[in-house]
Amino acid sequence: MNKLGMGSVVAQVEGILVRDPDPFPYFMLIAFEASGPIRFALLLLFWPVIRLLDLLGMQDFGFRLTVFIAVAGIRISDIEYVGRAVLPKFYMDDMNMDAWRIFNQYGKRVVVTKSPRLMVERFVKEHLGAEEVIGSELDTNRFGFATGLVRNVGSISYRVSKLFGNEKPSLGLGSSMGSNGTTFLSHCEEKCHPPFVHKPLEEYDRSNLPIPVIFHDGRLIKLPKPVTALLILLWFPIGMLLAIIRIVSFIMLPMSALKYGVKIMGLRMIVKGEPTSPPPSSSTSVLFVCNHRTLFDPVFVASILNRRRIAAVTYSLSSICEAFAPIPTIRLSRIRNTDEEKIKRELAKGDLIICPEGTTCREPFLLRFSSLFAELTDQIVPVAINYKAPLFYATTARGWKALDPVFFAMNPTSVYEFTFLDKLPIETTCFHGKTSIHVANYVQRLLAATLKFGCTNFTRKDKYRLLAGNDGTVATNVDKCPT
Incomplete structure (x- = not known):
């Protein structure tokens, strides 16, 4: 049994720390805030294709297509800004507090994500107290623009193993669903899946909540899930007039x-x-x-x-x-x-x-x-x-x-x-x-x-x-x- 502030935990972002297992709406935010409505519309147009690839078991290809449309040709500094100033508010709004209460009990906290590290790093480090972020890495050209490709930096499982060396994380918080980012659980001493009945709720310190998001930027108020994004796009020309x-x-x-x-x-x-x-x-x-x-x-x-x-x-x-x-x-x-x-x-x-x-x-x-x-x-x-x-x-x-x-x-x-x-x-x-x-x-x-x-x-x-x-x-x- 972990003592408060002792041990280590590795937690998955999508579907665990954040309730929604689908990162697509966050790429929609990148497209809108770092580029504009045209790229936003283009990414939404490809959503049925991306969804079909997921259903056919080609999640990795669908993910790479999402990344390419969302970031190709955008300055990496603009993507960093959106990840720092826009996304944390939406991640916080979708926080899974049960997962957070478990995550917060450990001294060393590591998160894994299939999204680019730049998208989640500010949120998990500044607001959840994570020490390390293991995610995909965007490829950039010598002019500082994203190519839209994802660099090969090794699997998440390998990188978790390399980070901890001979030690094993005390706990792994992950989902049994999906093919990306969940095999790290095999490196953990203990595994915890939703619905996180890890300890009685009253044993957690209710006053110790995540650090709130006070400052954020961007134009969109609602997380642009596909239906919401479609409504925003349909309203845009009417709203301008x-x-x-x-x-x-x-x-x-x-x-x-x-x-x-x-x-x-x-x-x-x-x-x-x-x-x-x-x-x-x-x-x-x-x-x-x-x-x-x-x-x-x-x-x-x-x-x-x-x-x-x-x-x-x-x-x-x-x-x-x-x-x-x-x-x-x-x-x-x-x-x-x-x-x-x-x-x-x-x-x-x-x-x-x-x-x-x-x-x-x-x-x-x-x-x-x-x-x-x-x-x-x-x-x-x-x-x-x-x-x-x-x-x-x-x-x-x-x-x-x-x-x-x-x-x-x-x-x-x-x-x-x-x-x-x-x-x-x-x-x-x-x-x-x-x-x-x-x-x-x-x-x-x-x-x-x-x-x-x-x-x-x-x-x-x-x-x-x-x-x-x-x-x-x-x-x-x-x-x-x-x-």
């Missing part, structure tokens, strides 16, 4: 009508609480402090208020989006003194909307709030924002950010929820002796509690560094907010 009509109509609407014109965008807007703003005769401006979900957050907050001049602070809005924004935007330089003066000038003119996270976060977490806003006024109204859409993400960290409004408008429907909280009591602000960091953390916790989100210490810089692969772990900053 609809997006153009919606965006043009939205731009032409006067600000006073935006609140009523959101249905043009296929949007259901839910407003909770009492939007607070001083009357037009008041000389005191209000700073609305929001968490950040999409680039449209300030626009819709302004449309709900619709009482006086209101502007929005921006960090990295594209020039095209800025040019067509229906409300004034103030681009910050990230130089504290300069930005402080800019915000003070705007507050002197009227109300202001700011998202102190500095970037969007898709998962139910809030990034660390910049404390600058807390130093500028005692008139602070927190606004909790949530957004849900069925097909496409409206923001991206990489690629054509100018297309963000297009993908936002391509969704058939979506739901935006705004909760206006009470203005902060004067005694909780900097003007009553609190530090700006204390106020920023207080507002972060207040919004997180309203949304039932988690707090993190991550900043905008952390987000882009992690997505770029320049940091080794996400464990230390999850669910931590300094007091």
